[in-house]
Amino acid sequence: xxxxLILSVVFCLTVECAAQxxxxxxxxxxxxQSKSKPNAEALRKYAGRYELxxxxxxxxTLDVTFEGGELWVKPTNIRxxxxxxxxxxxxxxxxxxxxxVFKRDDEGKIASLTFRFEGESYTAQRVELPAPSLKGNTxxxxxxxxxxxxxxxxxxxxxxxxSQLLFAxxxxxxxxxVDLNPGVHAYKFVVDGNWLLDPANPNTAxxxxxxxxxxxxxxxxx
Numbered sequence: 001x002x003x004x005l006i007l008s009v010v011f012c013l014t015v016e017c018a019a020q021x022x023x024x025x026x027x028x029x030x031x032x033q034s035k036s037k038p039n040a041e042a043l044r045k046y047a048g049r050y051e052l053x054x055x056x057x058x059x060x061t062l063d064v065t066f067e068g069g070e071l072w073v074k075p076t077n078i079r080x081x082x083x084x085x086x087x088x089x090x091x092x093x094x095x096x097x098x099x100x101v102f103k104r105d106d107e108g109k110i111a112s113l114t115f116r117f118e119g120e121s122y123t124a125q126r127v128e129l130p131a132p133s134l135k136g137n138t139x140x141x142x143x144x145x146x147x148x149x150x151x152x153x154x155x156x157x158x159x160x161x162x163s164q165l166l167f168a169x170x171x172x173x174x175x176x177x178v179d180l181n182p183g184v185h186a187y188k189f190v191v192d193g194n195w196l197l198d199p200a201n202p203n204t205a206x207x208x209x210x211x212x213x214x215x216x217x218x219x220x221x222x
Contacts, residue, residue, distance in 0.1 A: 037085050043071050046089075046102055049150065050113050050124035054160050057117050061162055061193040062124050063150060064113070073100065075115075076193040132168035136178040138218060140189075141200060143173045148191050153178065155187030155213075162190045182220045186213040 043066050050062045063074040064083070071083040071091065083091035089102040098116040103123075105111040114123045129150065140153055151167040151174045154160045167174035186207065188195050197204065198214045205215050 040066070040069060043069075046071055046110055046113075048110070048126050049129060049163055050126050051163060052122060052124050054154075054162060057122065059117055059122075061190075062113065062115065063193055065149070074192055077195070127163050129163055130166060132166045132176065134168055134175070134177050136180070138178055138180045138216065140167070140176045140178075140187075140198065141173050142167065142189055142191075142198070143200075145174065145191055146172075148174070150190075150192055151176075152190040153187060154190050154195075155185055157181075157185050157187070162193075180216075180218045182218050184215055184217045186215050188213055 047064050047066045050064065052060050054060045058077060059075045061076050065072050065074070065080075071085075072080050073083055073093070074080040081096075082094040083100055084094055085091055086099070089104075091100045091102075092098070093100055093115070096116070099114075101114045102110050103112045103114065110126060112123050112125050114121055116122070133153070142151060145151065146169075150163070152162055153165040153167065153176045154162050157178070157180055158164050165176055165178055167176040169175075186205065187198070189198060190196075197212065201214045201216065203215050204212050206212055
């Protein structure tokens with residue numbers, strides 16, 4: 001009888017340990033995943049605009065944002081996609097399945113990101129966006145696009161720089177004012193990395209590369 005009692009106790013302890021093991025292992029896995037994924041504060045440090053020189057490839061800007069606890073990237077003329085964290089500063093483009101790697105400068109600040117486009121690797125530098133341009137002799141307006149994050153003006157007057165002259169939201173439209181010298185200037189709007197013609201200006205002309213741009217003429221002061 002005593003032998004049977006001891007065997008029963010041993011059996012019960014064995015079953016109890018076996019039942020607890022999956023739960024403990026699952027908890028360890030969750031803890032490991034939580035530890036490996038950066039927290040919200042760390043992810044926000046990657047957010048910002050990264051850009052390449054216009055004309056190298058169709059992608060000239062990549063806007064990285066932190067939304068819903070995740071990182072997202074919006075390349076030029078391509079829809080926004082999620083960046084899935086893999087390790088340290090390496091993420092994966094959820095749609096393309098290609099790596100996106102952030103790099104820091106000597107001071108430890110995020111300075112660039114490297115991505116792949118059509119099988120080749122490119123590095124985009126992080127840029128600090130200036131305040132909106134609201135003073136000048138020429139005013140540009142764009143209605144709608146209320147959910148846009150970055151609206152910029154680019155043209156022959158600033159060497160087609162896509163992150164230099166920013167619009168500000170005024171009422172139901174975006175407004176940008178700049179000082180332009182007398183003469184004819186070609187330009188376009190850049191909305192969250194997407195280049196578009198000014199819908200309020202029917203005057204257009206093709207450049208040497210065949211791109212259609214708006215044109216505006218600034219008259220000489222009397």
